[in-house]
Amino acid sequence: MRGLQNKGVLITGGSRGIGRATVERFLAEGSRVVTCARNVAELARTVEDLSGLGQVQGVPCNVAEPEEVERLVTTAEEELGGIEILINNAGVAWEQDFLAMTPQEWDRLLDVNLKGAFQVAQAVARRMVGRGQGGAIVNMSSTNGLAGEVRYAHYNASKAGIVLLTKTMALELGAHGIRVNAVCPGYIQTPMSEAIDDPEFVAAYAREKIPLERVGRPEEVAAAYAFLASDEASFIHGEALVIDGGQLSQ
Helix, strand or coil: CCCCCCCEEEECCCCCHHHHHHHHHHHHCCCEEEEEECCHHHHHHHHHHHHHHCCEEEEECCCCCHHHHHHHHHHHHHHHCCCCEEEECCCCCCCCCHHHCCHHHHHHHHHHHHHHHHHHHHHHHHHHHHHCCCEEEEEECCHHHCCCCCCCHHHHHHHHHHHHHHHHHHHHHHHHCEEEEEEEECCECCHHHHHHCCHHHHHHHHHHHCCCCCCECHHHHHHHHHHHHCHHHCCCCCCEEEECCCHHHC
């Protein structure tokens, strides 16, 4: 991808799954990376595993906590000499019946997926605007932000919020040379999805609901992140790129 060599990149939720694959992709592109996660042991293992590919540093952070976000962004700015690209990837998911969901459980998920994404994006965008050199922000949404799915009311709402947050950020930040987009993955096989769904369910889901008849891989989302952050996507702004094997086409 053009325009990623030596760029300073902050990737949230980078210790496993899509986030880890994204750290690996940007390092392969020659970028310098700071990543974060709540699980300190997983984060340290990821940094150790990928350190041979290039400059990467891990910072423990819960993106739901404003003080931790401020510390993360300040550290990343100092380490990278300025954040030029934000991959706003951190998120959580679990199944739960709408009628059984408590306000506390609703808040717990939205605090990470929506409020956390907002807090990181705002902190990074303020610094990008202050430097006056533009930048690129890519938020993590989902096909669940475009179409509903049973037992995921809180998750669906959080990801729908990301789509409109992205579009609004694009309207406000474009004049500063900051491009803002989102990715909307469908069913991607990750440690988080494996904790929810057994292999038989996954096989049936792919066969019955996905035209390509397979689920996605983390590196396929990482490639979309890299594309949207690169100069190859220099006139793509305010979009939500679907990565779902054709599922929403049906």
